[in-house]
Amino acid sequence: MNSDFTLRTKIGIYTLAAMALLTGLIALKDEGGRSSASAESNIGFFDERFGRLADKLPSSGVVGYLSDQPFGDHQSTAEYYLAQYALAPVVVISNTDRRLVVGNFIHAAGSAQSIAAGRGLDPVADLGDGIWLLRNPGQ
Amino acid sequence: MIFLWQSLLIPWLIGLLFLALFEEAPGYRAFNCFLAAGLGLGICSSAYFLLLVVRAPWRHGIALIEYALLAALAAANLYWWRKRRRSEDKLRDSHNPPLPAAPAGKPSWMLLLSVAAVVVLAAAAFLVHLSKYPHGGWDAWAIWNLRARFLFRGGQHWRDAFTDLISWSHPDYPLLVPGLVARCWEYMGRESLLAGQGIGAMFTLAAAGLLLTALAALRGWNQALVGSLALVGTPLFISSGASQYADVPICFFVLASLALLVIEGRDPRRHWSLAALAGLAAGFAAWTKNEGLLFVLAIVVARFATFSRREGIKSAGKRCAPLLLGLTPPLLLVLYFKLSLAPPTDIFAASGLAQRLLDPSRYGFVAASFFLQTVSFGGWFITPVLLLAIYGFCLGVKVDAVDRPAVSTVGIALALTIAGYAAIYVVTPLDLGFHIATSIDRLQLQVWPSLLLLYFLVIRAPERVSMDRKKRKKKAR
Numbered sequence: 001m002n003s004d005f006t007l008r009t010k011i012g013i014y015t016l017a018a019m020a021l022l023t024g025l026i027a028l029k030d031e032g033g034r035s036s037a038s039a040e041s042n043i044g045f046f047d048e049r050f051g052r053l054a055d056k057l058p059s060s061g062v063v064g065y066l067s068d069q070p071f072g073d074h075q076s077t078a079e080y081y082l083a084q085y086a087l088a089p090v091v092v093i094s095n096t097d098r099r100l101v102v103g104n105f106i107h108a109a110g111s112a113q114s115i116a117a118g119r120g121l122d123p124v125a126d127l128g129d130g131i132w133l134l135r136n137p138g139q
Numbered sequence: 140m141i142f143l144w145q146s147l148l149i150p151w152l153i154g155l156l157f158l159a160l161f162e163e164a165p166g167y168r169a170f171n172c173f174l175a176a177g178l179g180l181g182i183c184s185s186a187y188f189l190l191l192v193v194r195a196p197w198r199h200g201i202a203l204i205e206y207a208l209l210a211a212l213a214a215a216n217l218y219w220w221r222k223r224r225r226s227e228d229k230l231r232d233s234h235n236p237p238l239p240a241a242p243a244g245k246p247s248w249m250l251l252l253s254v255a256a257v258v259v260l261a262a263a264a265f266l267v268h269l270s271k272y273p274h275g276g277w278d279a280w281a282i283w284n285l286r287a288r289f290l291f292r293g294g295q296h297w298r299d300a301f302t303d304l305i306s307w308s309h310p311d312y313p314l315l316v317p318g319l320v321a322r323c324w325e326y327m328g329r330e331s332l333l334a335g336q337g338i339g340a341m342f343t344l345a346a347a348g349l350l351l352t353a354l355a356a357l358r359g360w361n362q363a364l365v366g367s368l369a370l371v372g373t374p375l376f377i378s379s380g381a382s383q384y385a386d387v388p389i390c391f392f393v394l395a396s397l398a399l400l401v402i403e404g405r406d407p408r409r410h411w412s413l414a415a416l417a418g419l420a421a422g423f424a425a426w427t428k429n430e431g432l433l434f435v436l437a438i439v440v441a442r443f444a445t446f447s448r449r450e451g452i453k454s455a456g457k458r459c460a461p462l463l464l465g466l467t468p469p470l471l472l473v474l475y476f477k478l479s480l481a482p483p484t485d486i487f488a489a490s491g492l493a494q495r496l497l498d499p500s501r502y503g504f505v506a507a508s509f510f511l512q513t514v515s516f517g518g519w520f521i522t523p524v525l526l527l528a529i530y531g532f533c534l535g536v537k538v539d540a541v542d543r544p545a546v547s548t549v550g551i552a553l554a555l556t557i558a559g560y561a562a563i564y565v566v567t568p569l570d571l572g573f574h575i576a577t578s579i580d581r582l583q584l585q586v587w588p589s590l591l592l593l594y595f596l597v598i599r600a601p602e603r604v605s606m607d608r609k610k611r612k613k614k615a616r
Contacts, residue, residue, distance in 0.1 A: 012533030017253035020372030024260030027374035060296035089293035
């Protein structure tokens with residue numbers, strides 16, 4: 001320790017140093033214990049799933065999006081954003097008013113066709129894991 | 140992998156050679172090394188954007204363009220070096236008063252060990268965060284890396300990135316970070332998560348190094364180490380860097396700009412170049428995020444206010460000229476982007492603006508949120524406000540006369556920036572609680588390293604406390 005420092009100086013410095021060390025240890029422990037269950041921490045998984053559509057879509061333009069989840073909650077919003085992240089530079093909008101529509105039925109893969117039919121959409125391709133390419137015959 | 144390293148190394152070399160064109164202030168070599176990293180990244184991001192605008196297919200030649208820039212800078216340096224050598228004798232004879240130096244003193248080994256331990260913990264937390272979120276945090280993938288994909292994959296359609304059909308991705312945000320990520324991919328010839336991660340790491344390291352070396356040159360090594368403890372020990376700073384958020388790059392540019400103005404105050408001989416570099420850094424802050432435009436306004440007003448009070452309006456105008464000159468290139472870029480590509484910013488939606496402005500409850504809510512967030516800022520075990528207050532109480536306050544104008548400029552600029560953040564919350568058309576909850580910590584982070592710079596410029600350095608005590612003892616004898 002620097003012997004030139006007064007006791008007050010040492011108190012000032014080492015209180016901060018001790019708390020920085022303690023905070024660093026806690027932060028490291030928290031980082032290690034962080035849950036990886038949400039869509040945000042499984043981006044690679046969603047990126048790969050939605051990415052299967054890339055070859056089936058035009059290289060630019062706008063496509064629609066339909067999910068088996070009601071739009072608005074954190075998870076379904078994240079999944080829609082992840083579809084856009086995976087499929088850029090194609091623009092993905094969260095409605096079905098386009099000729100081609102991305103179907104995300106991960107939570108109800110079995111009822112994908114009935115959900116699509118309910119919205120007047122025709123299936124074009126099943127890419128597995130609840131990912132579908134749909135067509136809107138009205139567009 | 141080698142192309143990734145190349146894509147990160149080239150901007151640093153460009154920054155170093157660019158800074159070498161300006162005569163270096165003695166004692167600021169280490170500071171310049173860190174400054175070069177950020178300025179070089181800013182220059183390369185701007186070059187990439189210009190290539191996109193001029194002719195999209197050209198962007199694949201970004202490496203060639205940057206190597207050409209590197210060669211041009213090297214040639215310019217050689218020319219200046221020869222010219223300077225010829226006039227060296229004349230300069231030696233001219234009256235060159237020595238610059239005010241930081242208090243001399245060896246760094247305390249105990250303090251060095253503490254900083255080393257905190258840096259190791261922070262680096263480990265950074266890596267763990269990266270391994271869990273390789274695509275970055277929400278804003279990184281939903282805004283910055285998404286935009287980079289549009290730029291890289293889009294070919295002739297790269298402008299689709301700015302459609303307001305996906306307004307949730309904030310297509311009005313400037314392009315420093317997405318441009319850098321896409322530029323790295325151009326170097327690598329493919330997309331890689333390492334690009335965003337590398338840029339995040341580079342800005343985090345550069346911001347921490349910049350604060351350390353600025354304080355070391357201005358206030359001595361012990362004060363610099365304590366300042367670094369306060370920054371690197373802030374978990375939010377580390378996690379935001381690892382999350383690839385643009386808040387860390389903007390932290391860097393705000394800090395660089397203000398630190399350069401403080402150095403300029405001590406080195407009037409290099410007044411023009413240092414103030415112009417401060418302007419350039421402030422301009423790159425505006426090229427990083429919309430909040431950077433607020434900072435640009437704040438720093439110009441702060442400098443003008445400080446010097447008009449001290450030296451009169453005419454002199455204040457002259458003081459602002461180099462700052463404005465440095466600001467101009469990146470601001471022109473931002474202006475072009477805003478006028479020709481970006482959709483309007485949603486924050487200033489006119490409908491209901493008067494109603495929001497006249498609602499007193501919004502002011503109270505914003506003020507209370509700022510207070511509460513300040514107390515719990517950064518993820519510290521104990522509020523850093525208390526720890527800094529203890530440090531300040533133990534060491535006392537002392538602003539060197541030479542630093543007073545710069546300290547005033549920095550203080551006013553930061554106060555105006557924070558007031559601007561608060562004003563944006565007051566007028567936001569978004570749900571106020573949601574808007575504050577999802578952004579206030581990162582807004583405060585943007586000014587955190589600069590607030591630390593200001594604080595440790597105002598508080599007496601440990602070496603100074605020892606010197607003052609010795610002087611008092613001598614006097615008493």
